[in-house]
Amino acid sequence: MTRGIAALLAFALAQGTASGNGGFRDVTRDAGVTFVHHAAPEKKFIVESMSGGVALFDYDNDGRLDIYFVDSLTVDTAGDPKQARSALYRNLGGFKFVDVTDKAGVGHPGWGMGVCTADVDADGWEDLYVTGLGGNALYRNNHDGTFSNVTERAGVTGGGWSAGCGFADYDRDGDLDLFVSRYVKVDLKQLPQFGRDKTCQYRGVPVQCGPRGLEGESDFLFRNEGNMRFTAVAAQAGVADPSGSFGLGVGWFDYNEDGWPDLFVANDSGANFLYLNQKNGTFKDVAFPMGVAVSQDGAEQGSMGVAVADFDNSGHFGILATNFSEEYNSLHRNEGQHFTDVSFKAKIGAISLPFVGWGTAFFDYDNDGFLDLIAVNGHVYPQLDKVKLGASAGYRQRKLLHHNRGDGTFEEVAAKFGDTMIEERVSRGLAIGDLDDDGRLDIVTNDLDGAPQIIRNEIADAGNWLLVRLKGRGVNTGAIGAVVTARAGSLVQKRLVQSGSSYISQEDKRLHFGLGKAEQVDSLEVLWPDGTTTAMKNVKVNQRIEIPQPQ
């Protein structure tokens, strides 16, 4: 009898420790990260439910990824911007971080939402763009651990309630332009009253109003005129969204591989946009004909986050959009001429139905050569816990971690990695990057309520890897928009350098390739944003390399 119980215990322990392969570990506290995102406990207003993003970027050029968390105010603290303090953590190595916010000058007092980064002024140092309610901010990197707020001079204040952002060279003039999505119109002095009528109820319980029933905001496109000055061109470019959809996640990528960056915008409670770059400074929304505007049954979804990747190693970039509960996360395979919704076939659809999805990313966590998928979740109504849940998860929700089986399907495996991955939280932003440069991708989240999570990837039996940093020539020093193709045996993988992705967040811009048992990368080809290419042969695995664009 005792032996039987012992055997059961041993089995349970084995299950709880990620099948003995190390798994993921929450190291937030040990890492010295004490940031806490502020939010009103009851979320009586929609403006209190949507923040905030997180960025992984190397602000001090020391080769290590640093972390920036965006904070927000509440309606009660709106009059005192200093009540919100976004935070920059410098990576000291060895998973130790130190808060350098005050020295860097990026505490960003005010109502923060999202973040994206890029070397906007082409000086080789990453700059920081933070979106929010009542104006955005561009922080220029001073190369000495400090930033200067150059927003007004640059002309990228925006205004209203901005959410997602991303830099890309849409007009291919060499410099980086900026798209900013906006959500709903908010007047803090005239907020729709909590639970005021039947449109502000959820299953009979009074909740915050919106976004349906509220007026949406148009979006911004800022064209870089050089010398750190931008011009608002959304209307003339055809991406202004005059009808005011509820814009959130943003993903720049060249879906039709014509060399010109296109743009996907995730809209809450409405059809998404896929803007086709018409190569003349204008765009055309082709989301419907391409099959990425709505769900496969034609229903508008509440889309939040965006991940773009060649998840099936087909050579084409597909799209994942996270959605509201009772709406599946939509996985669109790029067929070349159009997209096909493969959410259910790929087995990520049904399992996502109870969750409100936010940050999301494709990443090869076990380095087997196939991109896995993560989505972080959390509802918008704390009041939900008081009512019968039906098909929904509660207010706090666990993560979804989908392991790519390499056959077009995914298996949801979060539970195999124990508490770190299945702890119920109210997550929003998510960014993936290799924080300790060990070739295993780590996870950082920004939660609406409370502390963020820094999750260290400690998978012991992960495959070989390669981490590629691109150095563009000319103005786009980060090579944003570049695509790298790695061939290793039968594995052919494609990665994209992106500014802005997930849910209003910024991922590591270095490109990570999981290589399984491959001993070398047979060929590595870089397609630079200007259309030129660089090829390399027989690259050693398990190393970080930098590829400069030839002059």
Add this chain to the structure above:
Amino acid sequence: MRTAARVLALLLMLGVAAQADALRQAQGKQQASRATVLQRAQQELTSGRRVEAKRLLTDAADRFRSVQALLLLSRVQSEDGDAAGALESLRKARRLAPNSEEVLSAFAQMSLAAGAPVPAVVTLDALKRMSPSVMQYHYLLGVALMRVGDRLNAVGALQAAEQLEPNRALTLLALGIAHNSLQQYAEAKSVLSRAVELDRGNADTLAALAEAEQGLGELEAASKHVQQVLAGAPQHATANLVAGLVAMDRSQYAEARAALERAVQTDPLLFKAHYQLSLACGRLGDEVAASRYLEQYRQTLRGVQKMIDELRMATGPMGTDSVRR
């Protein structure tokens, strides 16, 4: 009638015997004449003189404020295809007897039949609370909620109906359809397989099962079941929709277009078919048709959204599956 009864009681209380007697006699006469009129209406109906029957029932309803007459009148109007008239009769009956289960039940069923699911939902929700053990109310509520697009609450109502009376093929079919609409294809397949066992010849059940199978990527099984349905009912909306979806999955866009066009011909409110049709036409290079179907899709979607908004304003405490949608 109630006023008369109150006056009578008052007169008796006051001891005004003569007047009370007179009033009692008048009431008795009135009841007798009401019974006579209803009896005559029934006879006219039996003899096939429906117009005269309706006239008598309308007269009885007006003169005696008779709920019975109004219920019978609505039934006759409904049988004659006058749904609006039937609903109006039931509305009058509801005003006279707002708490009558019989009246409420008739009103809800008539509303559903007349294509007015919002009042049906409100009424059935009240009935469900009045008589929680009556399976029919939960079932009808589920059906009505599906009609207004409130899929999540529909599943709840239908599951309650299934618990009260297990293994009823109709309930399982409705539950399967509701699961399908929520893309809960595994759950849908499970209940629909049971429904097929219980009612093998039902084309709707087979088509819904095929839809679940298509959602699960089981294209062969879906195709087989669709063909079974279409052999007997070539215009079946759901079967054609699934045939179209299977063809889309197989990149057979011309076949998809043909099947989806049949689906929307049969059921113009099937916005999923309109949407997929726009995709099929686009992939065939027929941009004009793609735009046309896209517009039809948008119009249908707007109509459904309007209905959901209406329901939201009407039901309140019941809520809908999500205020964000």
